[in-house]
Amino acid sequence: MGTCFSSDATRLRATAHVFSGREDPSWELTRADALHLAELWRALPPSRPKRIAVSALGYRGCSVANERGERWTAAGGQVTCDAAGAVDVRADPERRFERAVLATAPPGLIPGDLLAASRS
Amino acid sequence: MSLKIIFDIFSGRPNPEMMLNDKDAKAFLDQLGLDKTKTVADAHANVETRLGYRGIIVEQLGAAQLGLGARFRIQGNQLKSGEDAFRIASASLENGLLAKTANVSAAGISSELAALIRSEASAAPAASGASTASAPSTAALLKCATAPIYEPAWWNDTATGGVRQYHNNCYNYACNYRTDTYAQPGRASGTSFTSISCSGMRPAVQGDGLASYSPNPVVGLQCPGKGELAAMVVWPNWDFHWYRLGNDGFWSHKPGSNPVTNLDDSGNVITDPRTANRGRYTEFCSFMVVMHGHVFLK
Numbered sequence: 003m004g005t006c007f008s009s010d011a012t013r014l015r016a017t018a019h020v021f022s023g024r025e026d027p028s029w030e031l032t033r034a035d036a037l038h039l040a041e042l043w044r045a046l047p048p049s050r051p052k053r054i055a056v057s058a059l060g061y062r063g064c065s066v067a068n069e070r071g072e073r074w075t076a077a078g079g080q081v082t083c084d085a086a087g088a089v090d091v092r093a094d095p096e097r098r099f100e101r102a103v104l105a106t107a108p109p110g111l112i113p114g115d116l117l118a119a120s121r122s
Numbered sequence: 123m124s125l126k127i128i129f130d131i132f133s134g135r136p137n138p139e140m141m142l143n144d145k146d147a148k149a150f151l152d153q154l155g156l157d158k159t160k161t162v163a164d165a166h167a168n169v170e171t172r173l174g175y176r177g178i179i180v181e182q183l184g185a186a187q188l189g190l191g192a193r194f195r196i197q198g199n200q201l202k203s204g205e206d207a208f209r210i211a212s213a214s215l216e217n218g219l220l221a222k223t224a225n226v227s228a229a230g231i232s233s234e235l236a237a238l239i240r241s242e243a244s245a246a247p248a249a250s251g252a253s254t255a256s257a258p259s260t261a262a263l264l265k266c267a268t269a270p271i272y273e274p275a276w277w278n279d280t281a282t283g284g285v286r287q288y289h290n291n292c293y294n295y296a297c298n299y300r301t302d303t304y305a306q307p308g309r310a311s312g313t314s315f316t317s318i319s320c321s322g323m324r325p326a327v328q329g330d331g332l333a334s335y336s337p338n339p340v341v342g343l344q345c346p347g348k349g350e351l352a353a354m355v356v357w358p359n360w361d362f363h364w365y366r367l368g369n370d371g372f373w374s375h376k377p378g379s380n381p382v383t384n385l386d387d388s389g390n391v392i393t394d395p396r397t398a399n400r401g402r403y404t405e406f407c408s409f410m411v412v413m414h415g416h417v418f419l420k
Contacts, residue, residue, distance in 0.1 A: 019378070019379075020361075021360070021361040021378055022291060022292045022361055022362070022363040022364075022375075022376075022377045022378040022403075023291055023292050023293055023306075023307075023361055023362040023363055023364065023378075024306070024318075024360075024361050024362070025304055026378065026379075058377050058380070058383060058385065058386070058387050058401070059363065059377050059387055059400060059401040059402065059403060060387075060401045060402050062380070113360055113402075115235065115238045
């Protein structure tokens with residue numbers, strides 16, 4: 003299980019991996035959002051890592067990192083947490099975690115159709 | 123018999139889906155105008171590997187109709203079921219499907235997403251009878267003596283920590299200029315870009331020392347007398363992107379912190395960034411010339 007989300011106390015910062023030239027959009031999550039993500043993460047079943055085909059240009063997934071250096075990456079129906087080198091992989095075929103992260107983006111920060119997709 | 127309609131549009135996100143009941147399913151299948159004598163060769167070649175809109179996937183839930191498989195794909199006026207491909211009478215089926223507000227609403231497809239699907243469907247390249255990933259003719263390639271070597275391994279260094287790959291972007295790569303700062307046009311010269319548009323980016327880029335390519339070509343390209351050719355494109359209001367010409371005559375690019383590649387979003391080698399599949403980076407701005415010693419990035 004690793005140490006991912008072993009504590010909900012730290013602040014989380016989300017990033018949408020979407021741009022090429024500009025820095026990817028990044029934003030801080032509220033405590034409520036962080037707790038919701040922790041809940042979603044814990045509900046995901048462990049999975050064997052699968053190779054995710056990322057697009058060359060455009061949206062490639064999103065990630066969340068906390069102050070302890072734990073980092074979740076969500077793409078292609080899989081969420082991976084890297085905590086101090088220990089990798090925990092969970093299946094998320096409905097991309098609930100990924101969509102939940104994108105849905106927390108402040109208005110105007112990421113392209114509207116990504117947000118629309120996260121809500122549909 | 124009902125149908126599940128999947129709009130195959132996303133890569134990282136789940137595709138929007140819609141269910142058709144018996145009545146709507148029958149109407150949809152009738153509307154296809156399928157004539158199985160009208161076969162086409164190699165339809166939808168490489169469609170599945172494209173970015174962007176790839177057509178409708180139909181899943182027949184129940185007894186399969188029309189002699190088609192339980193799952194088939196429609197793009198434009200072509201239908202592919204298993205290894206068989208046919209021309210159909212209807213095209214733009216997306217408009218009809220998305221006009222059924224009850225189905226759209228039940229599927230949770232927002233009006234914004236529906237508009238995106240319509241837009242992408244109308245703009246999607248037609249399925250052709252030829253493979254889009256075939257090797258291009260090398261006869262027309264522009265091979266410039268001053269162009270840089272295509273050496274992706276130098277930039278794609280994740281095996282050794284990834285400092286070059288993760289901290290240098292398309293602009294660094296196109297200018298062949300490593301800063302490890304994710305260089306931004308105008309940051310070095312203090313000429314920030316005013317908008318993410320061609321006109322808004324250009325002063326910032328010129329401030330960094332990139333030179334205009336003159337004359338701006340309508341069709342043909344020529345090697346610059348000095349320096350290296352690069353090309354700027356934008357995803358209007360959201361992002362910019364760059365390509366560079368290598369001495370092998372192919373263009374290559376570095377999508378953000380991702381690896382350097384000489385393939386476009388269709389998986390084809392890039393012989394001209396104006397015609398490459400650039401995904402959302404729809405606006406081609408211009409070619410520019412990078413002269414080392416004259417360019418400063420930060």
